[in-house]
Amino acid sequence: MSFLSRVKQLFGGDKTLEEDSPVQTPEIAAELQQPAVSDTAQAVHQQAGSTRGELADFDILEELLIDAGIDVDTTMSILQEVRKGGLRGRPTGEQVIERIRAKLNSVFDLDSALHTTGSPAVILVTGVNGAGKTSSIAKLANMLKQQNRTVLLIAADTFRAGAVDQLVILAGRVGVPVMRSVEGQDPSSVVFNGLQKAVADKVDVAVIDTAGRLENKKNLTFELQKVVRVIETKFGLPLSETLLVIDATTGENALMQARAFSEAIPISGIILTKIDSGAKGGSIVSIARELHIPIKLVCNGETLMSIKPFDKDDIVNMILLSE
Ligand SMILES: Nc1nc2c(ncn2[C@@H]2O[C@H](COP(=O)(O)OP(=O)(O)OP(=O)(O)O)[C@@H](O)[C@H]2O)c(=O)[nH]1
Ligand SMILES: [Mg+2]
Missing domain, CATH: 3.40.50.300 (P-loop containing nucleotide triphosphate hydrolases)
Incomplete structure (x- = not known):
C-alpha cells in the first residue's frame, strides 16, 4: 500500500472537509478512492488500541514519513504544518496529504533550470x-x-x-x-x-x-x-x-x-x-x-x-x- 493510501486510511475520508477540495492528479484521486486495506498502518492502529486518537495517529504519520525516507527534521516540520491550526477539528486524509504536498513543494522550490550557455x-x-x-x-x-x-x-x-x-x-x-x-x-x-x-x-x-x-x-x-x-x-x-x-x-x-x-x-x-x-x-x-x-x-x-x-x-x- 502506498504512503498516500496509508495516510488516507489513518485520517479517513473527507467527511470533515471544510476548505476547498485539494487539487489532485487522477492517479492520486484513484488511490484516494481505494478502500482501506488491512496492512501495517491498520495493524499499528489496532495495536494503538485504547490510545487511538489524534496523538496516536500523528505518531503513526511520523513513522510513515520516516519510513518513506524523509529525514527526521523534515518530518518534524511536516508534522508541525499538518497539525497547525486553521481547520476545525481533526484534518481529513486529503487535508493531511495536501499539507504534506505543500511542504514538499516548498522544499523543492529551487532553481531547477539546466544551464547550458557558454562557448562551449x-x-x-x-x-x-x-x-x-x-x-x-x-x-x-x-x-x-x-x-x-x-x-x-x-x-x-x-x-x-x-x-x-x-x-x-x-x-x-x-x-x-x-x-x-x-x-x-x-x-x-x-x-x-x-x-x-x-x-x-x-x-x-x-x-x-x-x-x-x-x-x-x-x-x-x-x-x-x-x-x-x-x-x-x-x-x-x-x-x-x-x-x-x-x-x-x-x-x-x-x-x-x-x-x-x-x-x-x-x-x-x-x-x-x-x-x-x-x-x-x-x-x-x-x-x-x-x-x-x-x-x-x-x-x-x-x-x-x-x-x-x-x-x-x-x-x-x-x-x-x-x-
Ligand atoms: N532502470 C533504470 N536503470 C538505469 C537508469 N539509469 C541508469 N541505469 C542503469 O544503471 C546501471 C549503471 O549505469 P551507468 O551509467 O553505467 O552508471 P555509472 O555511474 O556510469 O557507473 P560507473 O561508471 O561504474 O561509476 C546501468 O545498467 C544502467 O542501464 C534509470 O533511470 N533507470
Ligand atoms: Mg560510468
Whole structure:
C-alpha cells in the first residue's frame, strides 16, 4: 500500500472537509478512492488500541514519513504544518496529504533550470559507482541533440576498465563525438584535450564523464578538484553545471553522498536516476532541504529517451505514491 493510501486510511475520508477540495492528479484521486486495506498502518492502529486518537495517529504519520525516507527534521516540520491550526477539528486524509504536498513543494522550490550557455557550455557529471553517470550523459546528449545543440562527450573516467568503451558505444548510438582516453590517464589531461577540441570545433556543450569512487574519497576529491581547476583556471571556462548523479533507490545514503561530493566541489544540481525502479525518493527531500541542491534532470528508464527536466509534481507524487 502506498504512503498516500496509508495516510488516507489513518485520517479517513473527507467527511470533515471544510476548505476547498485539494487539487489532485487522477492517479492520486484513484488511490484516494481505494478502500482501506488491512496492512501495517491498520495493524499499528489496532495495536494503538485504547490510545487511538489524534496523538496516536500523528505518531503513526511520523513513522510513515520516516519510513518513506524523509529525514527526521523534515518530518518534524511536516508534522508541525499538518497539525497547525486553521481547520476545525481533526484534518481529513486529503487535508493531511495536501499539507504534506505543500511542504514538499516548498522544499523543492529551487532553481531547477539546466544551464547550458557558454562557448562551449561545460557540464561535469559526477557520482558514485553505478549511479547512472554514463547512461545519463548519453541521455542528456540525446536531449541536447534534439534541441539542435552540438555536443562533445569527454571520457574522463580513466579509472574503470571498459568505461571509455561504454561511453563510446553510447555516443555512437546518439550520434555525438567523444574525446577518448586510455585507462590510467590523468582525467584532467583528457578534460583539457577535450575542451581544446570543443572550442576548436565550436561545439555548444561539452559533457564530462568521471569515475565514481566514493570509497577512495581522498583521491576522488583530489581528482575532481583538479578537473575543476583545469576547466576554470587553466582553461578559463566557467562550469555551466556540475551535476551529481543520485540513484533514487539509494535511501538515506544519498544524503551522505551529496554531502561528500559537495564538500569536494560545488554541486549545482542533481540528476536523479532509476525513478522507475520502485524508489521511495524521500532522501532527495533531505538533500534539497539541507544542501539546497536542486534536481535538474530525472531519468526513468534505460532508453536514450528516458530523461526529462525536473518536475516538482512528478517527484512529490513519486514520494507520496511510494510503497
Ligand atoms: N532502470 C533504470 N536503470 C538505469 C537508469 N539509469 C541508469 N541505469 C542503469 O544503471 C546501471 C549503471 O549505469 P551507468 O551509467 O553505467 O552508471 P555509472 O555511474 O556510469 O557507473 P560507473 O561508471 O561504474 O561509476 C546501468 O545498467 C544502467 O542501464 C534509470 O533511470 N533507470
Ligand atoms: Mg560510468
